[in-house]
Amino acid sequence: MEPPRGIWHKTTVESTTLQQRTFHTTTLAGNKRPHTDDTGSSYRPSTAERAVQFQRASTLGRELPELTASTIEAIDSDSTAPTSEYSQRRAVPATPTSAVDRSLSLSFPRYGLPDSLVNNLTSLGIKDIYPWQKQCLLGPGLLNGTKNLVYSAPTGGGKSLVADILMLKRVLEDSDAKALLVLPYVALVQEKVRWLRNIVHGLRRKLPSNDDVPEKEQTSLWQRRADEDSVRVVGFFGGGKVRATWSDFDIGVCTFEKANTLINTAINECTITKLRSVVLDELHMVDDDHRGYLMELIATKLLSLGHEVQIVGMSATLQNIDLLSRWLNAHTYCTFYRPVPIEEHLVHEGNIYPASSTSGLLKTASQLASGSNASQLQNQPVRIVHPSPHKEFKDPVLNAVVALATETAKSGFGALYVVAPFVPKLHSPQIRNFYEKYGYRYKLNRALRNSSLDPTILEKRLDLLADLRSLSTGLDPNLAETIPSGVAFHHAGLTTEERDLIANAYDNGVLKILTATCSLAAGINLPARRVILHNARMGRDLIGPSMLRQMRGRAGRKGKDEIGETYLCCRKDDLKDVVELMHAELPEISSGLTTDRHRIQRALLEVIAIRLANSRDTVLDYIQRTLLNLSIAPDIIEAHVESSLRDLTEMEFIQSESDLYTATQLGKAVVASSLEPEDGAFVHREMQRALRAFVMDGEMHVLYMFTPVHDLSVSVNWQVFRSEMERLDDSGLRVMTFLGLKPTQVNKMAQGGNLKETTPEEKETARIYRRFYLALQLRDICNEMPVHMVSRKYDVPRGAVQTLGQTCQGFAAGMIKFCEQMNWGAMAAILDHFSDRLNAGAKSDLLALAKVTFIKSRTARVFYENGFKTVAAIANADPKELVPVLMQAQPSKVRLKTKDEQKYEEKLLAKAKVIADSANRLWQMEMMQQVYEE
Missing domain, CATH: 1.10.10.10 (Winged helix-like DNA-binding domain superfamily/Winged helix DNA-binding domain)
Structure with a gap:
C-alpha cells in the first residue's frame, strides 16, 4: 500500500530528491545486455516473472503474504537544531575550489607530484583536494619526509589521499625506496592493492646512472628488470612459502602480522635502510588487545633504528592525538570536515529525533522516562513512523527499521542496515540463521517484493544470482529469495567470493539494502545514503563510541549523495544509555603491551x-x-x-x-614463525612429542600439526566430534591416543558434559581437543569435500570454513619456518606438501591442475575424471568443451527457465576462457622449464 501522496512528499529522502534534481543515483547504471531469443518455446516469461521464480523456488513452497512498510510522516517544526560536527559542508557551502585557490590543485608545484601521477588521480575522479588536505600536506617537514604525521578525519573525508601522496613521494623520489601500508583486514588490503595499482599505472621512476652509483655496485645496473623503473604494488597477507624481500615490491600493502614479519626480516638482514615510508591506517586499533599491539611493535622498532623513515598514522577516531604525536614525534592535524555531511537521528517508539543537541536529548530522555506528554518535550520529533497493521511489525524498533530502509530503497538510494540484537543461549550459527531465515532481512524482503522497478535493474539482479550460482559453493537459498527484491546480507559467514559479488552489486546500485553485523559494518568500505542501526549492542554490551562513529561514518556517498543520514533505533529501556553513547567522548588510546596476554x-x-x-x-x-x-x-x-x-x-x-x-635457537624459531611466546612454547611441546612418535600411516597427525594454535575459541559441536571420532580408522585413533584425547571424554561432552579449564593442564588439554576438531575439518577440505558440505557437516558458516583454510595456510607457512629454524627438515617437508594440498583443497594427484585459475577441490576432480588430467590437456581444449565440465562441478541447484540457463552458461563460458588462458600460461612455463633443463 502506498502512503498518502501528501505524506509521502514530506519524507526526508523524497523531499530531498524533489528539491535537488542534480542528485545522481546508480539505479540505471549500465545497459541491459541483449539476449538471443530461444527458438524452442513461444512463451517468454518477463524479467519480473523470472525473479518471482527464483523467490518461489527458494522458499520451497512457503507462500507468505506480502507485508507493507509503515508510512513516515514529517512534522512541521519551527525549531532549528544546532549544526552537527559532521555538517561543516552544509554550514560553509562556499567551499573553495582550485579555480579560486590554486593550491587545491594536485598539480600545484609545491606538492612536487609528477604529471603522470596527477593524470592518474584525475582519471579516478580526484581533480582537486579539500582545504584541510592542503593544510595537512603543507605541515612542517611532511612533503620532504623529515617529519612524521598523525592525523584524524571523519570516514569519507578523504584522509587516505593524504597518506597516499606522502607515501608515493617517498617511493618516487628514490629508485631504491620502499614503502609499507599497514591495514587491519585482508579485505582492506585487497581493495587497497587494486586502488594503488590504478594510481601508479604507467608511473616511471628515474633510475640512477653509473656516475651516481659506487663502482662496486655498478654491475647490478646491468641486471635490472625490464620494468625496474615502474612502481610495483604487492599485497601481503595469509601464508606463503616464498619469503618476501624488498626486491619483490616497491609498495607493500600488508596486514599487521605481515608488516611486522617483513620489518623483522629486514632488520635482521640489515636491509631496512631501504624503507622510506610506513603508513599505519586505523591507528586507533593500536590498543586493541587482539592484534593492534603489533602496530606498536612496528612503530617502536622503526623509531629505534635511527635512520629516516616517515611514519604516517591516521584514523577517523583518535581522541588523545597529542599522546600519539609525542610517541611518534609527529606533526598532528585534526578535522571534522566531510564533503558529504551526515544528519544523525535517534529513533524511539516510532519518533525520530535529531541527534545534534546533547543537552536537549538527555532532557528528552529524562522526560520520556518520567512519562511526560509528548507535546511538552523540549526536543520534538521531526518525523513519525506510523504503527503497522501487520503483526510481524508490532515491535516498534523493527517497524521503524523496515519503514526507513524501504523508504530509502523506493527512493532509489542505498541503505546499510546494521543488525546486532542479542539472542540468548544461541551459538553463532544459530544466531546467523535466525537473522537470515526469520529476522529482519527476511521481513525487509517481503516488504519490497512487489515494488515496481525498472526491468534493467531486475536483469542485473538476475545476473548477480547467476554469478553466485556459478560459484563452487552454489547459490544460497536465502540470497536467491531476497536479491530479486534488492536485499542481501553481508557477513563473515559468507565466502570471500560471495561477499565480493554482493559488495560490488550494492556499490553499483543493483542491491539497495544490505544488512550487516556491527563489526563488519565498521570494517567494510560500503557507503550508503542511510545507515540504520538496530540497537547499539553487541551481545549484552553496548558498542563503544569508536565503533559507533565508524558505523555512522558509512553514511553519505561522495559523488552520489549530497547528504548522508544515520538512524539509531533503540528500545525504551536503553534510551538513556544510547543517548549518552551517541554523545560520549571517544576513549583515550593507551598501550596494549601490558594486558594479561603478556x-x-x-x-x-x-x-x-x-x-x-x-x-x-x-x-x-x-x-x-x-x-x-x-x-x-x-x-x-x-x-x-x-x-x-x-x-x-x-x-x-x-x-x-x-x-x-x-x-636461543628456539627463540629465533618462535620469532621467525610469528608466534606469541606462549603459543610458541605450546607448539614446541607438541612438535617434540610428534618427533618422538609421529603417526605416518595416515593424515590426521600432520593435519593436526599445522592446525592453528592461536584464537582457538571455536565452538565445538560435540555430537559431530563423536560421530567423526567413531569413523576414524586405526591411524586416526592412534593419533587421538597419542595426543592424550579420550573417547570417553568426547562421549561425555556429546551428552552435555563440561570440559574443565581450571588448571593450566586442563586449559592445554581443552586446547588440544579444539585443535583436533579443526583438524577434522581440514582433513575433509584436503580430501576434496566442497566448502558448503564441510559447512553443513560441522554446522559452521561457509565463510568460517574458508577462513579456517586460509588461516591454516598462514600458520603452516609459519610452522615450516619454525621447523627450518629448528633444523627439523623432514617435518618441514611434510608440512610443505600438506600446505599445497590445503591450498588446493585436493589430493596429491590434483596439485598440478589446482594451479589453474578457478580450478580447486571438487572442480579439479571433475576435470580429472573427464579426461583433463594435465594442464596441457586444458590448455589445448576449446573453452566450449570445458563448459559441460564446469556444469558438472557445480553443486545441486534450482533449475530455471531456458533463458536463465542460457545466461548461466554464458557465465560459465566466460569462466572457461579464463581457465584456458591460465592453463596456457602454465603450460608455456612448463615447456620453457623443460627446454632450460635439457
Missing part, C-alpha cells in the same frame, strides 16, 4: 632475536620508545620488563651472559 614478552623477544637490543640498557632504551612508556608509570614498566625477561629465560627463548641477551 604482549610485552613478544616485544622483548623480537628485539633480542633480531639483534635490535642485546643488553639491559638497549632493552630499556627500546622500551622508552614505546607507547607503553607514555601510558603507565616507570616503576610498573620496569616490573613488567623484569618479569618478562625472567619468563623468556625460563621458557628457554633467550639466554643471558655477562648482562648480554641473545635469542
Whole structure:
C-alpha cells in the first residue's frame, strides 16, 4: 500500500530528491545486455516473472503474504537544531575550489607530484583536494619526509589521499625506496592493492646512472628488470612459502602480522635502510588487545633504528592525538570536515529525533522516562513512523527499521542496515540463521517484493544470482529469495567470493539494502545514503563510541549523495544509555603491551632475536620508545620488563651472559614463525612429542600439526566430534591416543558434559581437543569435500570454513619456518606438501591442475575424471568443451527457465576462457622449464 501522496512528499529522502534534481543515483547504471531469443518455446516469461521464480523456488513452497512498510510522516517544526560536527559542508557551502585557490590543485608545484601521477588521480575522479588536505600536506617537514604525521578525519573525508601522496613521494623520489601500508583486514588490503595499482599505472621512476652509483655496485645496473623503473604494488597477507624481500615490491600493502614479519626480516638482514615510508591506517586499533599491539611493535622498532623513515598514522577516531604525536614525534592535524555531511537521528517508539543537541536529548530522555506528554518535550520529533497493521511489525524498533530502509530503497538510494540484537543461549550459527531465515532481512524482503522497478535493474539482479550460482559453493537459498527484491546480507559467514559479488552489486546500485553485523559494518568500505542501526549492542554490551562513529561514518556517498543520514533505533529501556553513547567522548588510546596476554614478552623477544637490543640498557632504551612508556608509570614498566625477561629465560627463548641477551635457537624459531611466546612454547611441546612418535600411516597427525594454535575459541559441536571420532580408522585413533584425547571424554561432552579449564593442564588439554576438531575439518577440505558440505557437516558458516583454510595456510607457512629454524627438515617437508594440498583443497594427484585459475577441490576432480588430467590437456581444449565440465562441478541447484540457463552458461563460458588462458600460461612455463633443463 502506498502512503498518502501528501505524506509521502514530506519524507526526508523524497523531499530531498524533489528539491535537488542534480542528485545522481546508480539505479540505471549500465545497459541491459541483449539476449538471443530461444527458438524452442513461444512463451517468454518477463524479467519480473523470472525473479518471482527464483523467490518461489527458494522458499520451497512457503507462500507468505506480502507485508507493507509503515508510512513516515514529517512534522512541521519551527525549531532549528544546532549544526552537527559532521555538517561543516552544509554550514560553509562556499567551499573553495582550485579555480579560486590554486593550491587545491594536485598539480600545484609545491606538492612536487609528477604529471603522470596527477593524470592518474584525475582519471579516478580526484581533480582537486579539500582545504584541510592542503593544510595537512603543507605541515612542517611532511612533503620532504623529515617529519612524521598523525592525523584524524571523519570516514569519507578523504584522509587516505593524504597518506597516499606522502607515501608515493617517498617511493618516487628514490629508485631504491620502499614503502609499507599497514591495514587491519585482508579485505582492506585487497581493495587497497587494486586502488594503488590504478594510481601508479604507467608511473616511471628515474633510475640512477653509473656516475651516481659506487663502482662496486655498478654491475647490478646491468641486471635490472625490464620494468625496474615502474612502481610495483604487492599485497601481503595469509601464508606463503616464498619469503618476501624488498626486491619483490616497491609498495607493500600488508596486514599487521605481515608488516611486522617483513620489518623483522629486514632488520635482521640489515636491509631496512631501504624503507622510506610506513603508513599505519586505523591507528586507533593500536590498543586493541587482539592484534593492534603489533602496530606498536612496528612503530617502536622503526623509531629505534635511527635512520629516516616517515611514519604516517591516521584514523577517523583518535581522541588523545597529542599522546600519539609525542610517541611518534609527529606533526598532528585534526578535522571534522566531510564533503558529504551526515544528519544523525535517534529513533524511539516510532519518533525520530535529531541527534545534534546533547543537552536537549538527555532532557528528552529524562522526560520520556518520567512519562511526560509528548507535546511538552523540549526536543520534538521531526518525523513519525506510523504503527503497522501487520503483526510481524508490532515491535516498534523493527517497524521503524523496515519503514526507513524501504523508504530509502523506493527512493532509489542505498541503505546499510546494521543488525546486532542479542539472542540468548544461541551459538553463532544459530544466531546467523535466525537473522537470515526469520529476522529482519527476511521481513525487509517481503516488504519490497512487489515494488515496481525498472526491468534493467531486475536483469542485473538476475545476473548477480547467476554469478553466485556459478560459484563452487552454489547459490544460497536465502540470497536467491531476497536479491530479486534488492536485499542481501553481508557477513563473515559468507565466502570471500560471495561477499565480493554482493559488495560490488550494492556499490553499483543493483542491491539497495544490505544488512550487516556491527563489526563488519565498521570494517567494510560500503557507503550508503542511510545507515540504520538496530540497537547499539553487541551481545549484552553496548558498542563503544569508536565503533559507533565508524558505523555512522558509512553514511553519505561522495559523488552520489549530497547528504548522508544515520538512524539509531533503540528500545525504551536503553534510551538513556544510547543517548549518552551517541554523545560520549571517544576513549583515550593507551598501550596494549601490558594486558594479561603478556604482549610485552613478544616485544622483548623480537628485539633480542633480531639483534635490535642485546643488553639491559638497549632493552630499556627500546622500551622508552614505546607507547607503553607514555601510558603507565616507570616503576610498573620496569616490573613488567623484569618479569618478562625472567619468563623468556625460563621458557628457554633467550639466554643471558655477562648482562648480554641473545635469542636461543628456539627463540629465533618462535620469532621467525610469528608466534606469541606462549603459543610458541605450546607448539614446541607438541612438535617434540610428534618427533618422538609421529603417526605416518595416515593424515590426521600432520593435519593436526599445522592446525592453528592461536584464537582457538571455536565452538565445538560435540555430537559431530563423536560421530567423526567413531569413523576414524586405526591411524586416526592412534593419533587421538597419542595426543592424550579420550573417547570417553568426547562421549561425555556429546551428552552435555563440561570440559574443565581450571588448571593450566586442563586449559592445554581443552586446547588440544579444539585443535583436533579443526583438524577434522581440514582433513575433509584436503580430501576434496566442497566448502558448503564441510559447512553443513560441522554446522559452521561457509565463510568460517574458508577462513579456517586460509588461516591454516598462514600458520603452516609459519610452522615450516619454525621447523627450518629448528633444523627439523623432514617435518618441514611434510608440512610443505600438506600446505599445497590445503591450498588446493585436493589430493596429491590434483596439485598440478589446482594451479589453474578457478580450478580447486571438487572442480579439479571433475576435470580429472573427464579426461583433463594435465594442464596441457586444458590448455589445448576449446573453452566450449570445458563448459559441460564446469556444469558438472557445480553443486545441486534450482533449475530455471531456458533463458536463465542460457545466461548461466554464458557465465560459465566466460569462466572457461579464463581457465584456458591460465592453463596456457602454465603450460608455456612448463615447456620453457623443460627446454632450460635439457
